Structures are given as C-alpha cells and as structure tokens.
Amino acid sequence: MYVENGCYGGKILFIDLEKEEGKRQSIGDSFALKYLGGDGFGAYFMNKYMDPSIDAFSPDNIIVIAPGLLTGTIFPTAGKVAFFSKSPLTGRWAEAFSGGSIGFILKQAGYDAVIIKGKAKKLSYLVIKDDEIVIKDASHLAGLTTRETAEIIKKDEGKQFKEFSVASIGPAGEKLVKFASIDSDERQFGRAGIGAVMGSKNLKAIAVYGSKDIKVAKPDKMYELFKQYYTRMINHPSFQDDGKYGTGEFLEWMNSQKGTFPTRNWREGVFEDRKKIDPYYWAPRYVIKNKACVQCVKPCGKAFVLKGKYDGMLDGVEYETLFALGGNCGVGDIEAVAKANELCDLYGMDTISTGGVIGFVMDLYENGLLSKEDIGVDAKFGNGDAMLELIEKIAKREGIGDIMAEGVAAMATKLGGDAAKYAVHVGKMEPPAYDVRGIKGMALAFMTSPRGACHLRSAAYALELTGKFWKYESVDRLSSKNKGQEIADMENFMAIYDALGVCKFSRGIFLLNFYDALDAAIGRGFSEDELLKIGERIHNLKHIFNIKAGWKREDVKLPEKFRVPIPEGPSKGSYVSKEEEKEMLDNYFKARGWDKKGVPKKEKLEELEIEEFME
Amino acid sequence: MLSTIFLNKILIILLMYVKAIPENCSGCMVCETVCTMEHFGVINRYKSGIRIERKSVTEDIPHVCSQGNECNYECIAACKFDAIEKGDDGIVRVIEEKCVGCRMCELACPLNAIHIHEKMAYKCDLCGGEPKCVKYCSQNALQLVEG
Numbered sequence: 001m002y003v004e005n006g007c008y009g010g011k012i013l014f015i016d017l018e019k020e021e022g023k024r025q026s027i028g029d030s031f032a033l034k035y036l037g038g039d040g041f042g043a044y045f046m047n048k049y050m051d052p053s054i055d056a057f058s059p060d061n062i063i064v065i066a067p068g069l070l071t072g073t074i075f076p077t078a079g080k081v082a083f084f085s086k087s088p089l090t091g092r093w094a095e096a097f098s099g100g101s102i103g104f105i106l107k108q109a110g111y112d113a114v115i116i117k118g119k120a121k122k123l124s125y126l127v128i129k130d131d132e133i134v135i136k137d138a139s140h141l142a143g144l145t146t147r148e149t150a151e152i153i154k155k156d157e158g159k160q161f162k163e164f165s166v167a168s169i170g171p172a173g174e175k176l177v178k179f180a181s182i183d184s185d186e187r188q189f190g191r192a193g194i195g196a197v198m199g200s201k202n203l204k205a206i207a208v209y210g211s212k213d214i215k216v217a218k219p220d221k222m223y224e225l226f227k228q229y230y231t232r233m234i235n236h237p238s239f240q241d242d243g244k245y246g247t248g249e250f251l252e253w254m255n256s257q258k259g260t261f262p263t264r265n266w267r268e269g270v271f272e273d274r275k276k277i278d279p280y281y282w283a284p285r286y287v288i289k290n291k292a293c294v295q296c297v298k299p300c301g302k303a304f305v306l307k308g309k310y311d312g313m314l315d316g317v318e319y320e321t322l323f324a325l326g327g328n329c330g331v332g333d334i335e336a337v338a339k340a341n342e343l344c345d346l347y348g349m350d351t352i353s354t355g356g357v358i359g360f361v362m363d364l365y366e367n368g369l370l371s372k373e374d375i376g377v378d379a380k381f382g383n384g385d386a387m388l389e390l391i392e393k394i395a396k397r398e399g400i401g402d403i404m405a406e407g408v409a410a411m412a413t414k415l416g417g418d419a420a421k422y423a424v425h426v427g428k429m430e431p432p433a434y435d436v437r438g439i440k441g442m443a444l445a446f447m448t449s450p451r452g453a454c455h456l457r458s459a460a461y462a463l464e465l466t467g468k469f470w471k472y473e474s475v476d477r478l479s480s481k482n483k484g485q486e487i488a489d490m491e492n493f494m495a496i497y498d499a500l501g502v503c504k505f506s507r508g509i510f511l512l513n514f515y516d517a518l519d520a521a522i523g524r525g526f527s528e529d530e531l532l533k534i535g536e537r538i539h540n541l542k543h544i545f546n547i548k549a550g551w552k553r554e555d556v557k558l559p560e561k562f563r564v565p566i567p568e569g570p571s572k573g574s575y576v577s578k579e580e581e582k583e584m585l586d587n588y589f590k591a592r593g594w595d596k597k598g599v600p601k602k603e604k605l606e607e608l609e610i611e612e613f614m615e
Numbered sequence: 616m617l618s619t620i621f622l623n624k625i626l627i628i629l630l631m632y633v634k635a636i637p638e639n640c641s642g643c644m645v646c647e648t649v650c651t652m653e654h655f656g657v658i659n660r661y662k663s664g665i666r667i668e669r670k671s672v673t674e675d676i677p678h679v680c681s682q683g684n685e686c687n688y689e690c691i692a693a694c695k696f697d698a699i700e701k702g703d704d705g706i707v708r709v710i711e712e713k714c715v716g717c718r719m720c721e722l723a724c725p726l727n728a729i730h731i732h733e734k735m736a737y738k739c740d741l742c743g744g745e746p747k748c749v750k751y752c753s754q755n756a757l758q759l760v761e762g
Contacts (some may be wrong), residue, residue: 072658074648099645101669108659162661185642186672209662211732219656226652227751230621234753288673288755292643297753299641313672457716 002566005217006522007035007073009110012045015126015133017201018118020147027112033524034609036534037069038500039498041113042084042095043541047613049115056088056193057176057200058376059119063108064205066114071294072107072214075517076224076233077503079104079294081184083167087192088200089178089353089402090408090428092546093450094192097498099293100184105165109210120202123174127157127164127176128208138204145346146170146183152228153207168205169195170348176200177405179353179430186315187293187301189348192429192451225517232509233297242300242505243290245279247319252278255327258465259569260435263327264381265359266424266561269435270569273332279324279393282334291315293503300505310339317341320455323433324355329362329387336384340391340465347395356430357404357411358390363422369415375400391545407551424559427452437562438571439464441475441483444584448487450542458490459504470511478571480580484587492535499538537608540592540600544613553598556585630705630761632684633665633739633746635677639756642667642675646748646757650739653747661732664739665748665757668727677756679748680728680739682707684762690738693723698736704744709736 003010003026014023035044042064046052050062063085070078081103087094106114109130116126125138141149149168158164166184173195174181180195181188189195198204216222233239241249255261255274263271275281282301291301304311317326317338325331325340344351358379364370365379372378376399377386393401403411408430412423424431429452436443445458455461463469463486464477470493472486496512497504510517512528521527526534543551558581565575589596593604605611623668647663655662665679682705691699691707698713699720709729716734729738739746 074645074652074658076645104644185669209661213655213657213659213662215657219652223652226649230751230753239753289638290673291675292641292754294644295648296641296643297645299643299754301641305673307734314671329711542672 002163002217002522003027003032005215007070007107007214007216008032008522009107009112011110011112011132013111013114013128015114015116015122016118017116017124017135020135030201032522034534035538036496036499037093038066038071038080038082038501039068039495040534040538042082043064043538043545045113045115046084046093047541047545049117049206050086052545053550054086056086056091056197059201060117061086061197063116063194063197063201064110064113065102065116067103067107069455070517070521071103071498071501073216073521074222074295075502075521076226076229076297077295077506078501080498080501080503081106081183083189083194085194085197086549087194087451088176088196089193090452092196092427092452092549092551093345093542094194096191096194098184098187098189099188099296100167101294102167102184102206103501104294105208105210106613107210107214108212109208109284110212116201116203119200123202123204125153125205125207126203128206130209130211133601141204143171143174146348147186147346150183150206153205157207158209162209164207164209165200166205166207169198170346170395172347172349173199173220174204175395175397175405177349177394177397178407178410179350181348181350183348185289186234186345188345188350191352192500193350195348204545213587216521218420218520222514222520225520229509230297233506236509238297238505242298245283246300246302248279248317248322251319252280256434257570259566259571260438260465261327262323262433262435264330265328265363265422266435268365268568269438269566269571271327271332274327276332277326277334277337284416286334286338296503298505305339306335306338306342308335310335312339312342312515314338314342314345320433321351321355324352325358325387328359330381331387332382338387338603340384340387343388343391343395347391348392349395352432353407353430354391354394356424357408358387360408360411360422360424361367361390361400361404364415364419367422369417369419369422375395421560424561425453427556429453434461435566435571437576438574439477439565440480440576440580440584441477443558443562443576443581444483444487444588445490447558447581447585448491448588450539450546456504457494458487459494459507460487460490463490478574479582480576482587483584484589484591487588488591489532491539492532495535495538496531499534524610533608540605541610541613543600544610545586547599553585556598557581561593631741631744631759632682632762633679633741634681634758634760635679636756636758637674637676639754640667640675640677640714641754641756642669643753646677646752647730649747649751659732661730664737666727666730678727679757680707681726682741682762686725689723689725689727690720694720695721706741707738708740709738711735717736
C-alpha cells in the first residue's frame with residue numbers, strides 16, 4: 001500500500017546493453033520501507049546484482065540510477081538523483097549525486113531505479129520513454145561535449161514541450177579518464193569516475209521522458225508542508241547568502257578565519273589570493289542569474305558568463321572548484337578558474353579530481369620530479385594557462401595527460417620514487433576542499449567514506465568547524481578524541497538525505513524531522529531513530545561492497561602531506577599524526593560495531609537485517 | 616459602497632495575468648510542481664499551466680498564458696470544438712467536456728502556453744485570481760501584472 005499510494009514509481013528497470021533489452025520489476029512495501037529509495041536502493045542493488053570484485057570496466061559492472069524517495073514530490077529541495085557503480089578510480093564503491101531533472105523525470109516515467117549492465121556493441125545512447133526502451137546508435141555523437149550531446153539528443157528525440165531529460169558523458173568519459181563525470185542539465189554527477197564506466201559500456205547518454213503522475217499518499221498534507229517550509233526557507237539567513245554567492249559563500253571563513261583552505265597541493269591552509277576568487281568579488285561582475293536544481297527554492301547555482309580573454313558560460317563556480325582549480329593550483333585568476341570549470345564540465349571530468357591531479361603535477365614540477373619536457377607546459381603553481389592546457393591533455397589523454405587521467409594514486413605509483421610524498425589521496429580519491437589537518441573529524445571521515453576522501457558522506461565539516469550541529473554541542477576540530485561516534489552518526493544522518501533525495505544544504509532546516517513529510521509522501525512516518533537505523537544499514541551495505549571488492553584496514557591511510565603541520569594561519573601547527581589516525585579509526589570501528597579490522601560483526605549485521613550480504 | 620468594492624475586484628481580475636521575467640528564472644520548476652499540486656494534487660509537469668524551458672546555462676524561460684494581453688486569443692480561434700472560452704472574469708479556460716486533445720490550440724498559441732497531455736489541453740487559469748506559481752517563485756521571475 002505504501003508503494004502503491006505513495007510517491008514511488010513502483011518499478012525497477014533492468015537494461016542489458018548487450019542483449020538490447022529492458023525488463024521491469026515491481027517493488028514491494030517491505031523492500032521500500034527497509035531501504036527508502038535513492039542511496040538505499042543503490043546500496044541494495046549494487047550488492048545484489050554484481051560481484052564487487054570484478055574490474056570496473058568489465059561489462060558485468062553495473063550502473064544504478066536512483067532518484068530519492070521524495071524526488072519528484074513538491075517537498076522543497078528534494079530533487080536529487082544518484083548514480084552508483086564500481087569506481088575505476090578507487091576500485092571501490094562509487095556514488096555521485098546531482099539535482100539535474102533526470103531523477104524527477106525518471107519518477108514521472110514510473111521508475112524508482114534503473115539498473116544498467118553489459119556493453120553496447122558500438123557507441124549508443126539509451127532512450128527511456130515511459131514504458132518504451134530503445135538503444136540507439138550514437139556514432140554521430142562520438143567525441144562531442146556533454147552539452148553538445150544533450151542538445152542534439154533533446155532536439156532529435158523531443159518535441160516542443162515534450163522535452164527529454166538527458167544525462168551525458170563527454171570525450172573524457174569515452175576516453176576512460178578515471179574521474180570522468182556525467183552531466184545532466186549542466187549539473188554534474190562528478191565524483192568517482194562513473195562517467196568512465198558509461199564510456200566503457202559504450203553508453204554516451206541516457207535520455208528520459210516520463211508522462212505519468214507522481215502521486216503522494218496525502219496530497220493536502222504534503223502541499224501544506226511545502227508552504228510552511230517554503231516560508232521558512234526564504235526567510236532563513238542562508239537564503240540571501242546562497243542566493244547571492246552560492247556555495248563559495250563561506251570561502252573567506254574557511255580560508256582566512258579557519259585556515260583550512262587547502263592551497264598549492266596541500267602545502268598551505270591559507271590562499272593569499274583568496275579575494276580574487278571569492279564569490280563576493282566575482283558574483284556581481286560575472287553572474288547574470290541564479291541556477292537551481294529541480295525543486296530548489298534557494299538556488300546556489302550561478303549562471304557565470306565569461307567574455308574577453310576566455311569565452312564561455314557555466315553553472316558555477318562552486319566552492320569545491322574554487323579550491324581544486326583555484327587555490328590548489330595556486331591560480332588566483334577567477335576567469336581562468338571559471339574557464340577550467342567549464343572545460344571540465346564540457347569534457348565531462350570531475351573538477352575536484354582534475355584539480356587534485358593538476359596540483360600534484362605542479363608540485364612535482366616545482367620540486368624537480370617532473371621537467372617542462374615531461375609536462376609540455378610551464379606548470380608552475382599559479383599558471384592558469386598551464387592548468388587549462390593540462391585539462392585538455394587529460395581529457396584527450398595526450399602526452400602526460402594519459403597518466404594524469406589515471407588519478408593521483410595511480411600516477412604516483414607509475415612515476416615511482418619520491419612522487420608518493422606529494423600524492424594527496426585517501427582511498428585513491430583526490431580529497432575535497434577541507435584541510436583536515438585542522439579538521440580532525442574530517443580526516444577520519446575521509447578514511448571512512450565508502451567512495452574515498454569525501455566531504456558529503458558525513459558532511460561533518462560544518463559541525464567540526466562550528467562545533468555545533470544537531471545533537472552535538474561542543475566538538476573540538478583540533479582534537480582526535482571521540483570522533484568515532486560523531487562521524488558514524490553523521491554518516492547515518494547523511495545517508496538519509498541521500499535516500500530521500502533532499503539537498504544537504506537544507507540539513508539545518510529539516511535535521512531528521514521527516515516524520516510528516518514521509519507520512520504525507522507514502523503514508524508512513526519515520527521517527528529519527530528509525531531513520532538513523534536505515535542510514536546505518538545503508539552505510540554498512542556500502543562497506544560490505546567494499547570489503548568484497550578487497551578493502552582492508554591496512555590500506556586505509558592518510559597521505560604523508562597530512563603529517564606535515566599547516567605552516568601558517570589560524571590552524572598553524574596542526575596535523576594528523578599516525579597515532580591519531582589509529583586512535584580515530586579504532587574509535588570509529590568500535591562505534592560502528594565492527595571488529596578491529598573494520599569488518600562488521602555478525603550481531604551488527606543481524607541487527608540491521610543485512611546478514612545475507614556478508615555470506 | 617459594497618458594490619463598488621466588488622466591481623473594483625472584478626476589474627482588477629479582468630486585467631491581471633502572469634508575466635514571466637526570464638532573466639530572473641533559476642529553472643527550479645517549483646512553479647510547475649505548485650501548479651499541478653494546486654490543481655490536481657499530483658506532480659506532472661505535462662499538466663502544468665506554466666512550463667519552464669531549461670534551454671541553456673543562461674536561459675530558463677517560463678511559458679505561461681497572458682489571458683489575451685499579449686496575444687489575440689489564437690487558441691480560442693483555432694479550437695473547432697468551442698472548448699476554450701474567455702470567462703466573465705477575463706480568464707481563458709479549457710472546457711474539459713468539450714476538449715478532444717486535437718492540438719490545434721497548442722499549434723496556434725504564439726506564447727507556447729497551452730499544451731496537450733493525454734488528449735486534454737492544459738493552461739493557466741490564474742488559480743482563480745491568486746496564482747500560486749507567482750506566490751511560490753523564490754526568484755521573482757513571475758509577477759501578477761495588470762494588462
């Protein structure tokens with residue numbers, strides 16, 4: 001009754017690219033209530049329908065696309081959809097989220113998840129038009145950017161006002177750049193290289209049209225909730241800040257007040273050219289309007305228009321990119337940063353990993369481990385044109401770009417010698433914009449995130465930096481004590497946002513108060529404790545996937561750069577020692593009910609009703 | 616006195632329509648979801664009286680009926696089934712019983728503001744005078760204006 005009366009599409013779609021067939025399967029209430037949707041469905045299907053130990057580019061690797069439970073309803077900021085797969089970059093669990101319209105439209109087509117396996121014989125794109133599934137030739141789209149691909153498919157498939165929602169990869173995905181991203185409506189499923197998995201399957205794009213109604217169990221209640229939250233959100237202080245400056249709004253705070261803005265491949269925690277890349281500087285000069293994810297009432301996206309030395313337009317620049325292609329490469333020229341952002345979006349590459357690997361190469365160059373001949377450009381920190389040149393090389397796998405396209409970890413291994421000293425990655429993932437030497441809980445979160453160094457699986461950065469969030473009152477970011485329970489709690493908390501499809505920037509408003517929203521959406525409310533249990537189940541399932549993929553505690557470690565004290569600024573002197581790393585991990589495993597090697601205990605799995613997956 | 620107030624109200628409604636300011640539109644589509652929740656209690660962008668064309672990074676274009684203020688009632692003229700009429704309150708409405716979904720109105724409309732979905736035409740009815748899309752547009756991209 002919950003699936004039937006609620007906001008579920010009710011069906012899972014299985015696509016076999018090799019056999020060119022699609023099959024549908026209904027979902028039942030007990031499954032839906034156990035996993036909710038989005039992240040929960042992804043965690044279940046990834047364990048159920050593939051062998052985690054296979055190569056990421058094997059045709060048997062699967063891609064799961066799952067809109068959140070509330071995605072497609074009127075609930076404010078619930079527009080998220082996720083891609084899941086095995087990552088070619090990390091060899092572990094991969095997930096990437098975005099607020100492009102494809103999730104909402106999949107729901108209108110009646111699907112709560114799409115599971116794609118196999119490899120198409122030639123470059124193809126998948127068309128899902130309600131119940132009709134077609135795999136079409138995409139040879140005319142070979143080598144095109146994400147934007148060009150989407151434009152052509154929308155024109156070829158859609159009629160006026162029957163437009164298709166498209167998710168596409170660019171040339172980087174086709175070339176199997178290990179951190180290739182997927183684009184939908186100029187917003188990116190960025191991390192962990194799922195774009196390359198699409199490339200390995202010869203799948204250039206997915207186009208969806210859905211015409212069905214999305215119901216909710218209690219429409220009047222849902223509409224009332226929308227009205228209440230709408231009013232609260234537009235009167236919230238963050239509405240003005242996000243509205244004007246986007247996610248980079250807190251750059252000055254991170255950089256100048258906390259000293260935790262990683263700079264020049266994590267040499268420093270303060271970027272002296274911060275003012276030049278701060279949205280308070282560039283938003284009034286380059287942004288023509290706000291851009292929103294589906295169903296967002298407080299948009300943080302920005303329509304950034306470049307004219308002059310570089311031409312272009314992009315939805316950005318987000319905080320993470322201001323770090324990756326700004327501070328981390330020492331580039332204090334917002335025009336170069338924005339152009340680099342646009343190139344990454346068009347070629348289909350994760351900006352964080354791209355900036356990570358370019359910063360790494362710049363560091364090696366300045367320290368004499370790579371020469372100008374090796375690189376092909378004068379890759380000094382701060383050289384924006386060199387950065388742009390290297391992006392081209394990576395996307396096309398030309399020259400040094402070919403090994404850069406493998407990611408920081410693989411490149412360091414290939415170069416050998418002292419290169420590893422400069423390689424910043426956790427679990428083979430280039431980390432996001434939080435200098436965890438001064439945010440110790442986040443150092444732990446980088447290690448425990450199922451997709452490698454990640455700020456969003458726990459989103460504990462704000463809690464750590466302000467000391468307060470939810471049930472936590474006074475967290476000390478410079479201490480390594482009692483971090484286990486905190487990070488485990490935050491991971492469980494955030495897994496619910498990913499399962500519901502609600503934006504994490506709304507976390508301060510909703511916390512875990514989704515009882516009424518879920519009652520309105522599917523006819524059954526969930527208390528905070530019930531939700532946390534589901535979040536814990538989801539996190540454990542992802543960890544089980546990783547264990548089956550070869551995860552071992554011995555492999556979990558922080559890069560050498562995190563052992564070097566931050567040289568200047570408000571977090572001067574702070575670093576994460578080996579002892580602290582061990583202490584935090586031990587503490588975390590204990591809080592999780594896992595053994596000392598990080599393997600979930602049988603009792604824990606039984607308690608979470610997922611013991612079938614560890615056999 | 617009472618009748619004057621009443622008359623004024625009618626006059627105001629007569630002249631009102633939803634005007635889009637594309638330069639402000641973020642493309643969030645909340646107007647669409649609010650529209651179909653308000654009218655049908657479900658979400659379905661193809662039943663919405665307002666549609667957002669998410670064209671490019673810089674262009675998100677709301678399409679909505681001007682109730683005759685920026686057109687010449689082409690939909691009414693094109694309909695062979697007398698299924699569209701302008702009410703005494705100035706609002707152009709579809710008469711569901713008469714509509715067969717032939718698409719003539721959709722083809723005729725210069726504003727792309729009336730659409731067929733499953734053999735029925737959908738368009739803005741101003742929510743009877745207090746359009747919810749305007750009320751819940753967080754970016755001031757929609758305004759209720761006088762014609």
